[in-house]
């Protein structure tokens with residue numbers, strides 16, 4: 001069994017890398033670049049860029065160690081039939097979901113803004129989950145993909161910490177997956193929510209999961225026996 005041990009709070013976590021997937025949440029232009037959904041809500045999107053380099057380094061280590069890598073994208077069908085009116089109407093955005101912005105229609109599948117940033121683009125046959133909601137399990141086939149690959153542990157990264165990362169971790173925790181979150185691979189438009197979101201995951205003995213950082217996780221992955229040789 002290719003087993004690694006990762007320093008984390010509230011305590012170190014042992015992972016069988018053959019049963020562990022990295023899930024990169026919503027690292028899309030719509031959230032990270034000017035002119036997208038995040039900017040339309042009045043956010044400073046530059047705050048999210050700090051997660052890109054750690055995610056990129058983690059992706060390289062995870063791919064080298066043979067872990068399953070899964071990407072998600074939040075967005076809607078072009079006819080918006082899967083976009084709840086309450087979601088479209090919420091907030092005071094300069095552009096609403098479906099409106100035409102500089103990167104195409106806001107949060108609509110197939111548009112430039114909806115896709116993943118170049119630095120973290122999926123490779124090979126890595127699954128990409130298109131999700132209409134904040135959580136990656138709701139209205140998607142993520143659960144089937146994980147069960148069919150005998151995955152028990154998720155390393156969850158991406159944006160934003162307290163919204164789609166948190167919702168996904170909560171959904172995964174309720175489905176019995178052990179979740180490890182490298183905090184510097186996540187980011188929020190609201191830094192205090194990022195910090196509090198991470199603390200909430202690890203609080204009460206790890207009520208939703210474990211929190212670590214990319215350096216500790218990459219060091220553990222780099223020491224992992226390759227799956228083929230295990």
Ligand code: C5J
Pocket residue numbers: 025026031074134159160161163164165
């Ligand atoms: C948000 C997300 N913040 N990916 N989506 O609306 O966290």
